[in-house]
Amino acid sequence: MTGHSPDAPTPYGLRCEHLAEPLGIDEGSPLLSWRLASARRGDAPASCRVLVRDEAGLPVWDTGEIDAPDAAAVRYAGAPLRPRARYRWQVTVTAGDGASAEASSWFETGRLGAADWRASWIAHDPDDLDVIDAPEEGELALADHGLSPAVRLRRPFEAPAAPPVRARLYITARGLYEMRLNGRRVGDHELTPGWTDYRDRIDYQTHDVTELVVAGENVLAATLADGWWSGFVGFDPRRLGAHYGNHPQLLAELHIDHADGRHEVIATDTTWRTRRSPLRYADLLKGECLDLRRETPGWDRPSFADEDWAPARITGTDHHLLTASVAPPIRAVRELAPRAVTRVGADRHLVDFGQNFAGRVRLTVRDLAFGARVVIRHGEVLDEDGALYTDNLRTADATDVVIGGEDGGELVFEPRFTYHGFRYAEVVGLPALEAADITGVVLHNDTPWTGEFACSDPDLERLHANIGWGQRSNFLSVPTDCPQRDERLGWLADAQVFLPTACLNADVAAFFEGWLREVRGAQSPDGCFTNVAPRLAGVADQGAPGWGDAGVLLPWHLYRTYGDERFLERNFDAMCAWVDFVHRHNPDLVWRDRVGPHYADWLAPVPTPREVVAGAYFARSTDLTARAARVLGRDDAAARYEALAARVRETFTDRFVSPDGTIEGDTQTGYLLALAFGLLPDDLAARAAERLAALVEAAGPGPTTGFLGVGLLAPVLDECGRPDLAHALLRRTDAPSWLYPLRHGATTVWERWDGYTPERGFQAPAMNSFNHYALGSVGAWLYEGVAGLAQAPGSTGYRELLIRPRPGGLAWARAAYESVRGPVRVGWRRADGELRLEVSVPPSATATVHVPTGDPESVRESGSPVADAAGVTVLGTGPGTLRCRVVSGDYRFTADDPSGPVP
DSSP states (O other), X not given: OEEEOTTSOEEEEEEETTBSSOEEEOOSSOEEEEEEEOSSTTOOEEEEEEEEEOTTSOEEEEOOOBOOTTOOEEEOOSSOOOXXXXXXXXXXXXXXXXXXXXXXXXXXXXXXXXXXXOOOEEEOOHHHHTOOOOOSSTTHHHHHTTOOOOEEEEEEEEEOSSOOSEEEEEEEEESEEEEEETXXXXXXXXXXXXXXXTTTOEEEEEEEOGGGOOSXXXXXXXXXXXXXXXXXXXXXXXXXXXXXXXSOEEEEEEEEEOTTSOEEEEEOSTTSEEEEOSEEEEETTTEEEEEGGGOOTTTTSTTOOOTTSEEOEEEEOOOTTEEEOOSOOEEEEEEEOOSEEEEOSSSEEEEEEEEEEEEEEEXXXXXXXXXXXXXXXXXXXXXXXXXXXOGGGTTOOOEEEEEOOSOOSOEEEOOSSOOEEEEEEEEESOSOOOGGGEEEEEEEEOOOBOEEEEESOHHHHHHHHHHHHHHHHHEESEEXXXXXXXXXXXXXXXXHHHHHHHHHHBOOHHHHHHHHHHHHHHSOTTSOOOSBSSOOTTSOOSOOTTTTTHHHHHHHHHHHHHOOTHHHHTTHHHHHHHHHHHHHHOTTSOOOSSOTTOOOSTTOSSOOOHHHHHHHHHHHHHHHHHHHHHHTTOHHHHHHHHHHHHHHHHHHHHHHBXXXXXXXXXXXXXXXXXXXXXXXXXXXXXXXXXXXXXXXHHTSSOOOOOHHHHTTHHHHXXXXXXXXXXXXXXXXXXXXXXXXXXXXXXSSOOSSTTSEETTTEEOOXXXXXXXXXXXXXGHHHIIIIIIOEEEOTTOSTTSEEEEOOOOTTOSEEEEXXXXXXXXXXEEEEEETTEEEEEEEEOTTOEEEEEEEOSOGGGOEETTEEGGGSTTEEEEEEETTEEEEEEOSEEEEEEEEOOOSOOO
8 A cells, every 4th residue: 555745755565574474473572674666756754753553453573664765674673563463553754845645554563482382293104104005006116215205294273153353373394295175286386395404494384364264174284205204305316315314294373363362373283184195206316296086085174984093193392493484485476387398109209398397287087997007207318319418407207107996087296395407298198189288387486576677688688588597597596506407505605696696687685694694604613614504414515615605795795785784783793703714723724724625616627726815715704704893883793804805915916925916826707706706906906917818818708717717707807897798708709608508498597607518518417407506607697798887886775776887789779676665767879870778766765877889979868968967977088888876766867878888
């Protein structure tokens, strides 16, 4: 609900804890934020006011008028929030002339602590699950070996004739759950409760089920599967699965407020009854097998006879690890129709969805005979014979099966407790398959998409799309490295190099807030971050340079992007502990000891010396920790880490940099790290920049970097005055390049520059993902460099923008970004010897605009000389550009088209 005066900046996009209308939060002092829009130049709020009311409409907190022209958020500081309560809040923004606008929203608290939980952890009898039936098909016993059936649990209860005032289900699992109430699915979350280190934290979810409760008998009915808790995870052959437990468990409370004032709680306990489900197994890596011969129709509805079901067993009564989910849930966010369905055998079909993605298929099957089976195998690519290629999946079977039961009519098979990374699906067991009978269902955390990019080069638009699909495919509960093979782990380095791109593509604040809890939880008592989070035994626990450093780099970039100091507050001690850990073991300031597996610049065509990589990241983490301390007002710590950072930089220069600016190893990544992290004095930086450019040119021009260097290539070349080289790298089509995979049909970013070549075929199956976002970290420069939409250095929350397009050889480009302050838009076009630049700056923000032109005198804004334009202050000129500062509003610049390279 929004009210506004046409003469006031209008609040919209209200968020609580970076979420829209969250249902069930545990934060006692939640962050309430909003964005602003206005059509007037120079519009900025003079003040704002936030009012929070309880369910009775009574005020519980009123900020009063806050004189804060750039305010876009406040932290709740009113009376203690009550558990299981809904609060409505309103923000009013007032302009300098007294005109005001307002908007409202709501949030609801969850359990707010462990003390009031009544539910017990319950499970099916694990001894029953260990019984292996005599196989009905010879191969079935082998296929099921090591896999457990999913289980079902149910609990009837009575409700009065009068509809409830409110009903909330608070639920979680060790494993995965899907809950139904009276035969209807509760909520739309997938793969819940997601993956956390269950030894440290278990997320619970809150669902509004008021409309699902009926008069008379009701039934709560849950299906439980292994998931990350007890299923196969990772790739360690010594410990393939059951990393946390051996069988899944459920914990739930249904709270009902009745019309007569009664409050009723139905909790998990021994009154629940349980039985094996028709899902013979349901595993994230192996797949799902639905055996309809074991189906019990009506099990999730009233009037079902469950006398032969066993009582649930209580496995625990602990609640101290329960926390409300803070990230957007995984949802089925999109459906893909097949691009092609090809018969490749009598009962075998190959389905091409035209897009590599993470998710599952929905398959309609008709007249499936009793005991007959349909098998669906998944793969990213086809081999040279046109068959499904699965070698790179390693031990992930990625195979779903449905077996016919008594009812041979039409059925719809859609797995619920697994997901796959694939473009192609091979369906075996159907004599005919129509395109209308199969659909690809895309799964990922439902992070709101915030960025748009387009340009005159279709290849760069496809690259941007591929980068976005890589992000969607790998943001599933944690930021995974790839969605297809037996890994899918939360690798820290992949996430930190890709984060700048991820933040421009989508609002990932809440998603990373959740995952950073895992990063902190995985840190060892002596301060060492890990390589993956959640922590997983057998996966090189000790953080490598660039990997462990993500525990510092991630909070800093999230703070800069979203302006929320709590990213620093909550992680500061962990950041300090990491820097102290590295320093303690390397007192000479050359990071040689306790480097973990030291992946260096992973998968780089030209390797960079390990000590160079380590030294650069040691300096970077120390510097950012010092900056975080300054932001938080911890001046003593800031001074200590500033001094340490200066010494580490000096040591880096003394140890690895020659007097002529050559960095040991003489690699692109070595220069990129040194220049991007500010490790060199000015004279050596200039020489290093020249050498970097020479190396890029000598390579084709082309990249020779791996995971750690690739995201720095374009922005560092740009800052060194060589955007022409950055554009040349973007347009390169030979391997290694970003466009090479496009020439071979890629719809996502590959893990390797040369994942497939016509000369050598597929690279090593042990490490060859075709959906892996690390090399897609160039995506940030498409926004910030090509289109010119960036945040100014030193700014947070997009308070100060830097608009500096690099047209290169393009005819036009545009980008839009939904910042925490409001919409930012940039678009430019070359036509008829003129460059036209359009810029939109949200209220309470300002921007420095670089207008590319060879003739600064030609610059106009909305037809007037730029010096006379309202809201514009000319700052000066430089080679090929005019610089000006603008206040909020929309601007239309024109200028003579620049000639030659544009800085």
